[in-house]
Amino acid sequence: MTARITCEDIVKSYGRKAAVRGVSFTVGPGARVGIVGESGSGKSTVAKIIVGLEKPSSGRVLIDGREVASLMSTRKGVLEYRRAVQLVAQDTTSTFDARHPVRQSLRTPAQILGGLDVRQADEAIENITHEIGISPELVDRFPAELSGGQRQRMAIARALVIRPDVLVCDEAVSALDVSVQGAVLNFLKRYSQQHGASVLSVSHGLPATAFLTDELVVMNAGTVMETGPTRALLADPQNAYTRMLVGAYRDIESLAP
Numbered sequence: 001m002t003a004r005i006t007c008e009d010i011v012k013s014y015g016r017k018a019a020v021r022g023v024s025f026t027v028g029p030g031a032r033v034g035i036v037g038e039s040g041s042g043k044s045t046v047a048k049i050i051v052g053l054e055k056p057s058s059g060r061v062l063i064d065g066r067e068v069a070s071l072m073s074t075r076k077g078v079l080e081y082r083r084a085v086q087l088v089a090q091d092t093t094s095t096f097d098a099r100h101p102v103r104q105s106l107r108t109p110a111q112i113l114g115g116l117d118v119r120q121a122d123e124a125i126e127n128i129t130h131e132i133g134i135s136p137e138l139v140d141r142f143p144a145e146l147s148g149g150q151r152q153r154m155a156i157a158r159a160l161v162i163r164p165d166v167l168v169c170d171e172a173v174s175a176l177d178v179s180v181q182g183a184v185l186n187f188l189k190r191y192s193q194q195h196g197a198s199v200l201s202v203s204h205g206l207p208a209t210a211f212l213t214d215e216l217v218v219m220n221a222g223t224v225m226e227t228g229p230t231r232a233l234l235a236d237p238q239n240a241y242t243r244m245l246v247g248a249y250r251d252i253e254s255l256a257p
């Protein structure tokens with residue numbers, strides 16, 4: 001279970017404003033890559049383009065050398081891509097159908113993308129909720145009956161129930177309290193190591209990203225400022241913007257009692 005995602009010179013404009021201006025990087029098989037940068041730097045736009053929710057104005061995304069835009073032009077291709085690449089979105093409201101218990105929203109990908117029958121789907125749901133550390137009984141509640149943190153973990157469970165090759169997380173843990181955040185980050189790291197799944201984590205939370213990832217892509221104003229191995233880049237940032245970003249976190253940490 002491996003896949004390589006390549007972004008080649010992605011540009012995205014909304015009207016006359018360029019949100020992303022020529023972004024290139026690769027998420028290798030089994031790699032955990034973080035995109036960091038301040039609010040508005042274009043991180044979420046890149047994530048949406050990778051998962052096919054937005055189309056780039058120019059440039060392309062490839063999965064194992066195949067262009068995602070052409071895969072997404074047929075229903076068969078969409079299903080194939082969704083099986084390989086799953087998103088955990090920043091806002092989980094569109095992840096679940098408010099009219100049905102959460103189980104239904106987890107069964108759908110398990111059945112349609114995973115090709116499982118109802119019994120197998122429920123078994124996969126039981127396994128993934130157990131792995132992620134959330135009580136399996138909660139899947140029989142309606143989305144509104146879960147806390148924000150429980151719903152966020154259910155969204156991760158939904159993305160992983162089909163065991164995708166690549167998990168794209170857009171601020172997937174930012175809304176969680178610190179202790180739950182730690183548990184979910186540990187789970188994601190273990191999951192990626194055990195299954196060889198790649199993780200692309202988009203976040204402005206530098207400490208959480210530093211813990212989860214091996215490689216960083218630093219973005220500012222729609223462009224890539226610096227890329228490199230996470231530890232080396234944080235220890236010795238080469239770019240002035242990265243130095244500023246890392247320095248800002250050090251300042252915050254120094255305020256801690």
Ligand SMILES: Nc1ncnc2c1ncn2[C@@H]1O[C@H](COP(=O)(O)OP(=O)(O)OP(=O)(O)O)[C@@H](O)[C@H]1O
Binds near residue numbers: 014037038039045204
């Ligand atoms: N649908 C849209 N229409 C117009 N402008 C948009 C749209 N989506 C994003 N933008 C703009 O593109 C820029 C990049 O937004 P994006 O959400 O990618 O940033 P981000 O780095 O993920 O920010 P945050 O950390 O706050 O989520 C911003 O200036 C934003 O206002």
